[in-house]
Amino acid sequence: MTQEQDKQDRLRQERDQYARSVSELSEKFDEKVEELSFVRQLGDALGSSLDLNTLCRHTVNIVQESLGPEHCSIMLLDDQSLYLVAARGAYDDEASTFDFAAQDPSFALGEGVAGVAAATQKAIRINNTADYDAFVEGQEHRVNPKSLLSAPLQSRGKVIGVINLSDSLPDAFESKHERIIALVTNALAMAIENAMLFAEVTESRERLANENLQLKQQLTDRFSVDGLIGNSPPFRRALRLVEKVADTTANVLITGESGTGKEVVARTVHFSSARRDEPFIAVNCAALPETLLEAELFGIEKGVATGVDARAGTFEKADGGTLFLDEIGDMSPAVQVRLLRVLQERQVTRVGSSKTLSVDVRVVSATHRNLLDRIGGGHFREDLYYRLKVIEIQLPALRERREDILQLAAHFANRFSKRHSRPRRDFSRSAARALLNHKWSGNVRELEHTIEQAILLADGDQIELPDLGLDEPTSDGLRLELPDQIGEFHDTLSDVQDLAEQAMIRKALAETGGNRTRAAALLGIARRTLNYKLRKHDLS
Structure with missing residues (x-):
């Protein structure tokens, strides 16, 4: 009987031990499931937004709902202090998301539990704040936690902030809470850093976009017809023509001497047209040899020559906008043929390729040469001339x-x-x-x-x-500079005559090397008369 009882006792002990083991395993399994569920939820939240505030609010919500602390907050490091980004429960009886605009708690690095965690780069778990000297009580004393868990957020070996859990009861947090928070701090830190970088990039992009708009507006204002300086009749005639043709798609030929402002007028045509927001590309046809100019205008394919990579030409780059061909009169006959084909077909073929690309480009060209003379000499194609010169704008010399x-x-x-x-x-x-x-x-x-x-x-x-720094004016004729007020002369006509006489005598003597006989002959007067005038004007 005794043996039977011992056997039953052993079986009961084994059963109880097995039950305890199963229960422990079940508890651990449930913990792991909860941990994995928490990690999954937080992972989904971290991947759902690149907005910093939204990301942090989602995180504190999930932490409070999953781990059950009364309060949860995220603080980020700025220079040498921590500032609050998002919190839940703190200062809020309804435990809703904290409005950080209303409260702005902050800690210097090394100050308070959060500051110490950030400075030491180690998580801190406090079972009773009354026993911890570094604890800093809330300014309004509405939240006086007894339990605290603060973990640093590190990304690429650098602390960027902390996550804080707190509760009004002592011993509210266990090692499992610390372990679970440790599982997500790296991912959370990386997500926060990405969100901060995204915010910087977005701000930079917006700033650049605004600057780009301002620069475009400045260019439009600078190269508007009203922005061109000059009221002389020949220049105003040229500007009236610019106003008439700018907002069309017609090709324009600008002629005039070097330095008259042909590129400025070309830009005015572009920025006064509907293409003003599209590219304006300028090419100096006289500055490049034939082979380079061909590649520059029409593009080139990879492998055409050793070390050559594929490159778009200026026709492709100017698609939708304006291509300015300066010094078109110096373009070689071979390039003229290809240019004519592009203007006729509105398609471009890169050097070394058989594939054609459609382009929508307005061509404005300019030259200081007389293209009709170039045509007569066989240096410029007549058919290309009329393609380029739908409208001709002649700029006057200064x-x-x-x-x-x-x-x-x-x-x-x-x-x-x-x-x-x-x-x-x-x-x-x-x-x-x-x-x-x-x-x-x-x-x-x-x-x-x-x-x-x-x-x-x-x-x-x-x-x-x-x-x-201007050179002295040279002239074969006589130049006299009159005073601002004629009344400044006492005997006006006599003085002017004397000045002219002195200047002519000096010039005659200079040309004859001081020979008075020859100088008098040049002046058409007798030598005796010349000697008299020399004494009169004290030129001897």
Whole structure:
């Protein structure tokens, strides 16, 4: 009987031990399931948004609902202090998501439990805050937790913040809570860092987009018809033509001497058209040899030559916009043939390829050469000429629009004063006269460079004649500069005659090497008369 009882007792003990083991395994299994469920939920939340505040709010919600702390918060590190991003339960009787705009708790690095966790890069679990000296009580004393768990958030070896769990009861957190939080801190930190980077990229993209719009508007304003300087009749005629043809798709040929502003007018045509938001690409046809110009305009395929990669040409790059072909008169006959085909078919074929690409490009070309003479000499195709010259805009030389010189000079002076941070100076009377009298063989470009030099060299109250650096005017004729007020002469006509007489005598003597007999013959007077005038004007 006793043996039977012992056997039953052993079986009961084994059964109880087995039941306990099964229960422990079941509890561990349930814990693992809960952990995996928590990790899965948090993983889904971390992948659902790249907005920092949304990401942090979702995280504190899931942590509180899954792990059951009274309060949960996320703080991020900015320089040397932690600031609150999202919280749930804290300062909120209804345990809803914390409105961080209403409260802004922060800790210096090393201050409070959160600050110590961030500084030491180690998780801290406190069973009773009364026994922990580093605990900093809430300013309003509405939340006075007894249990705390604070874990650092690290990404790429750097602490970026902390996650905090707290409860009003002591011993609320166990090692399992610490283990579960440790499972997700790295993923949470990486997600937060990605969200912060995304916010920076988004802000940069928006800033660049705004800057791009501003620059486009500045370009539109700068290259508008109203932005071009000049009121002379020949220049205004050219601008009226620009206004008429800008908002069309017609090809435009701009002619004029070098330096007259052909590219500026080409840009004005573009920025005054419906294509203003599309590319404006400029190519100088005289600056590249034939093979390079061909590849530059039409593109090239990989492998055409050793080390050559595939590259789009300017026709492709300008698709939808405007292509400006400067110095078109210097283009070789072979490139002219390919250009004519593109203009006719609106399709481009890269060098080394048989594939055609459709392009929508408006061509504005320019030249300082007489293309009709080039056609007559067999250097330019007549059919290409008429394709390019649907509309021709002729720009006058600066000597043909002298009334615009001072206005242009003032415009350039304003621009270069701002660019070089120099004071704005007006032109002295002698400098203004020199600008008006100069031949300007380099046209507006020469004037622009002259004014930039003057802005850099001037150190007085005004821009003076020496600041301009202009060569002395040369002329076979006589130049007289009259005073601003005729009344400044006492005997006006007599004085003018005397000045002219002195100048002619000096010139005659200079040309004859001082030989008075020959000088008198050049002047058409007797030698005796010349000697008299020399004494009269004190020229001896």
